[in-house]
Amino acid sequence: MCGICGFVGFEDKALLKKMMDSIKHRGPDDSGVFIDKGISLGHRRLSIIDLKTGKQPMKNEDGTIQIVFNGEIYNFQELRTDLEKKGHKFYTNSDTEVIIHAYEEYGKNCLKRFNGMFAFAIWDSKKKSLFLARDRLGIKPLYYTFFNGSLIFASEIKAILQHPDVKKDVDFQAMNHYFSLGYVPAPRTMFDGIKKLSQSHCLEYDVKEKKPIITKYWNLVNFESENKSIDYYTKNLSDILESSVKKRLMSDVPLGAFLSGGLDSSAVVAIMSKLSEKPVKTISAGFEEGGHYDESNFSRMVAERFNTDHHEVVLKTNDIKMLPKIVWHFDEPVLDGSSVPEFMISEKAKKHVTVALVGEGGDELFMGYRQYKIMKLSRYFLLPKYMKKTIIPKISKSISGIIPRRKPKRYLEFLADFSSRSGNFLEIYKSLLETFNKEDKDNLFLEKIKKGMKDNIVVEDYFKDEKKANANISSFELKVPLPDILLMNVDKMSMANSIEARVPFLDHKLVEFSAKIPFNMKLKGFTEKYILKRAMQNELPKEIIKRKKHPFAVPIISWLENDLKEISDHLLSKRNIEKQGYFNSSYVDKINKSKNYNQLWPLVFFQMWHKTYIENDAVKGPLAFDSVFKDISQL
16 A cells, blocks of 8 residues: 655656655655656555565566556456466566556556556556556545646645645535535545546546546446345355455455444454454444444444454544544545544554455445435325325334434424425435535525536436436445545545555445345345345344444534534634635524534535645645634634
8 A cells, every 4th residue: 555646747856755755644664766757756655565575666677667556456466377378577576566567468458457446657658658547446546637738646635736836726616516415526626627536447648649538447337136036145245245355365464454333344354253363453433422423332242253352442522633634634625524533543553453454335335325215215205295294294203213313303394305306316315415405505605606616416417317216326326425435534544544444345346246136135125235234144243233224423513512613613703704705604604603513514624624725835734733723713
């Protein structure tokens, strides 16, 4: 696992060093550069396999190809065997060199042969072209920008911002996405002109033509079940998941798992324990205030079941003071409160492991989210008006476990809204996702900002066929929020502490198999992830199998009412809001006074990001909690 960066079209050794220094946390073990006329590649290394000879940048036999690579190719050994039969000679034992020779042999089609997580850049001196690629599911990040006919790329935006002439302007359509969804979907970022390479895409940049060619090399589009029995799907799911975990145990450094006590991470730990001779090292998070937020009793239950070497980190309310550091590591606003425990788990884990397996992806593959249940419910509420007063109140009273985040007194209003939408599943789904709906945004943004926004917030692109609601949601969840918020959180928070996180549920073979499983085997009645529970029922404690889906919750309200209260009031003050020139200050004040925490949190997080990256020189590093807002406190 590493950090990569570079540029093509000009030379600047000092700039390359600054870029590499800014992402040192991604690779503290070693560094390397390749510089030639018009091309510069930089690499920061976190040593995982082939500790002695895996140094990068790495070249082919005659030096005409150079690569910087971030990630792991899990099938590199079998690929190497095939390439050796074709006459390729290897001088290291690393997966990096396999990428080089596969590129020589197959060109960009080499991407279809890799099983792994990756972001890499290949300089081909014969073609005078730079080849960038990102893995199928978007586990590893890769950013780029074009500047005066040149291309600059890096694992993190902060490295690109080291160039003094790269502008730090806000993308208004990205703001539209963020305040609707809580993140910015690829290929945009919150910085105008800086892009994310989308999952399963590659980019070829010809230095002479100065034109990028962006290609999608893999696409999961068909959610078409096969006519097979539930026993067939259960058996094959067990086998493929075990194979995926086994591949991800490859490491020359200490390895463990992040354990939440939920079904997905517990399944990963169960399989790891089955395959490992020594106790698995597990790390989990709990909350000092306990209650709804704390799941440590479930993680302990799993740890005891499999006799793991278990470690816990307890989050306290004032731990939110690390938020400016988290904002800096994210590069752009990403509305995921779980980033705080994710950061702390990674910080704790670094004392014990360098590689950690995580459970992300299970909800997307097996319909684990509440929106699947709610969309299923919505089909039953297309009722005549006279029935709404009698049936809906009875139903709303019984579904508190299905919609835990909504207060009971709002159930009737919520379900009545479903029935009034007359089967418009796009509108229903958007209502579940949007923190600020269209009316809210009309009130929030100033007119000059709204002119730079489009109505489409990406979700619309996935609901062109109203008859395929489950397929639409599954496709959207896998292609948008998974890479752009969940996997970004995992990558940025783990790499902030020099930890490599591996994601067994997102082996592309498992993803492709899951697409063939009938939806009614994933969500059976209102039992989410039924097929996965069935596959793991003999492995996990029954309490884990039977427990309801528990979203990983964090005490945001407590943060905003206590440790963040003073800073929040300053950030959302009329003077500060009007100085920035994005928002209607009276509407922001209304949100603040009404204590609408669902809308306060994204506003506060955006303001912290803006203070860090737009108003301050954050390219030098994260700012301290007390110092970030000094200028505001003096207003």
